[in-house]
Amino acid sequence: xxxxxxxxxxxxxxxxxxxxxxxxxxxxxxxxxxxxxxxxxxxxxxxxxxxxxxxxxxxxxxxxxxxxxxxxxxxxxxxxxxxxxxxxxxxxxxxxxxxxxxxxxxxxxxxxxxxxxxxxxxxx
Amino acid sequence: xxxxxxxxxxxxxxxxxxxxxxxxxxxxxxxxxxxxxxxxxxxxxxxxxxxxxxxxxxxxxxxxxxxxxxxxxxxxxxxxxxxxxxxxxxxxxxxxxxxxxxxxxxxxxxxxxxxxxxxxxxxxxxxxxxxxxxxxxxxxxxxxxxxxxxxxxxxxxxxxxxxxxxxxxxxxxxxxxxxxxxxxxxxxxxxxxxxxxxxxxxxxxxxxxxxxxxxxxxxxxxxxxxxxxxxxxxxxxxxxxxxxxxxxxxxxxxxxxxxxxxxxxxxxxxxxxxxxxxxxxxxxxxxxxxxxxxxxxxxxxxxxxxxxxxxxxxxxxxxxxxxxxxxxxxx
Numbered sequence: 326x327x328x329x330x331x332x333x334x335x336x337x338x339x340x341x342x343x344x345x346x347x348x349x350x351x352x353x354x355x356x357x358x359x360x361x362x363x364x365x366x367x368x369x370x371x372x373x374x375x376x377x378x379x380x381x382x383x384x385x386x387x388x389x390x391x392x393x394x395x396x397x398x399x400x401x402x403x404x405x406x407x408x409x410x411x412x413x414x415x416x417x418x419x420x421x422x423x424x425x426x427x428x429x430x431x432x433x434x435x436x437x438x439x440x441x442x443x444x445x446x447x448x449x
Numbered sequence: 450x451x452x453x454x455x456x457x458x459x460x461x462x463x464x465x466x467x468x469x470x471x472x473x474x475x476x477x478x479x480x481x482x483x484x485x486x487x488x489x490x491x492x493x494x495x496x497x498x499x500x501x502x503x504x505x506x507x508x509x510x511x512x513x514x515x516x517x518x519x520x521x522x523x524x525x526x527x528x529x530x531x532x533x534x535x536x537x538x539x540x541x542x543x544x545x546x547x548x549x550x551x552x553x554x555x556x557x558x559x560x561x562x563x564x565x566x567x568x569x570x571x572x573x574x575x576x577x578x579x580x581x582x583x584x585x586x587x588x589x590x591x592x593x594x595x596x597x598x599x600x601x602x603x604x605x606x607x608x609x610x611x612x613x614x615x616x617x618x619x620x621x622x623x624x625x626x627x628x629x630x631x632x633x634x635x636x637x638x639x640x641x642x643x644x645x646x647x648x649x650x651x652x653x654x655x656x657x658x659x660x661x662x663x664x665x666x667x668x669x670x671x672x673x674x675x676x677x678x679x680x681x682x683x684x685x686x687x688x689x690x691x692x693x694x695x696x697x698x699x700x701x702x703x704x705x706x707x708x709x710x711x712x713x714x715x716x717x718x719x720x721x722x723x724x725x726x727x728x729x730x731x732x733x734x735x736x737x738x739x740x741x742x743x744x745x746x747x748x749x750x751x752x753x754x755x756x757x758x759x760x761x762x763x764x765x766x767x768x769x770x771x772x773x774x775x776x777x778x779x780x
Contacts, residue, residue: 361481362478362481362482363481363482363485363486366482377510378479378482378510378516379510379511379515379516379519380519382475382478382479382482382519382520383519383520386471386475386520398477404481404484405477405481406481407477407478407481
């Protein structure tokens with residue numbers, strides 16, 4: 326028998342799995358405009374996708390090492406900040422990822438539109 | 450403590466765990482992020498953060514080790530897919546091979562001794578490294594398998610996969626398992642008991658001396674035992690026959706025959722026996738008897754191995770001629 330604790334633990338694991346891929350897409354999408362690390366966190370958070378620094382900075386480095394982002398250190402408000410923006414390769418990958426995302430989303434919508442215990446043929 | 454000192458300490462602690470090449474770059478970015486967050490909090494509160502608030506903020510960000518772990522490339526010792534087999538092998542070897550050997554070997558000295566507890570403690574002091582030694586060897590084997598499996602794991606062809614056995618090779622399955630268990634028992638005995646050993650001395654003063662050739666061939670025999678056990682494990686996990694398996698067995702058979710011949714061609718005794726209460730004539734008879742038995746064993750080993758050479762050769766010949774069905778259940 327599952328306890329509430331087990332269920333919430335399972336939910337948390339699945340939520341993290343679900344978020345992992347989405348965050349990369351969200352960061353690539355956000356960086357169509359050049360931003361530095363803390364500003365990316367704030368921008369994503371304001372749009373309802375909070376991300377902590379321990380997730381964001383390693384992700385930025387990974388995406389940059391894959392050639393999807395470019396970065397440069399610049400001074401702003403008397404402090405050195407690292408500004409990121411999406412690279413041309415990143416833009417191509419983002420477009421493919423969004424197409425994949427939309428396809429999965431519409432498939433998911435179709436799956437969930439069928440009530441439990443019925444098949445699509447039975448509905449039609 | 451001032452806020453700037455707290456921040457410095459925190460960043461320095463993170464630095465310790467970071468990959469050396471990226472340390473300064475990552476720290477500069479983390480420092481900038483931290484200062485931006487502090488500024489945000491201070492502007493919301495319209496005052497500087499006090500020490501407790503800064504401590505709470507740093508705690509919320511996570512421990513230095515946790516922060517740094519995100520930047521460290523994922524590393525592993527053993528492929529997670531192989532972990533169940535790794536645990537199974539460890540369990541078998543430690544519980545069903547090493548433990549019985551240690552119990553058997555310790556039983557005599559402990560119960561013959563006038564001070565069993567002392568004898569037990571002496572035995573434990575002498576043999577406590579044995580499990581670590583065995584775990585180390587097994588872990589190294591799985592590490593090497595993981596390290597080099599990428600070289601062959603993707604080079605596959607569905608047509609070259611092993612055939613499905615025509616019938617369930619139950620008997621062979623037991624043989625392979627027994628071969629692995631006894632092989633590991635022999636390996637463990639050789640690795641633990643015979644390591645750096647030139648003689649066995651018993652409490653009564655009775656001693657069995659080993660000829661130097663055992664030391665000269667020690668590593669070769671140890672490697673052969675390990676390879677034999679691993680081949681049996683592989684046959685147990687993958688029961689369907691393939692040509693590579695027979696070739697490996699043939700190579701091991703060859704090494705085994707060479708070792709047996711090297712031992713046989715040695716002129717002097719393989720073991721010497723002496724004891725304080727044993728008359729020289731009795732000792733000589735005993736030495737002659739034991740060495741005679743060893744000679745018979747050493748003659749039998751190449752003969753039995755030659756049968757296996759014949760069997761593996763026949764399997765390979767039949768596979769080459771396309772007569773695959775009867776050999777599927779054989780290893």
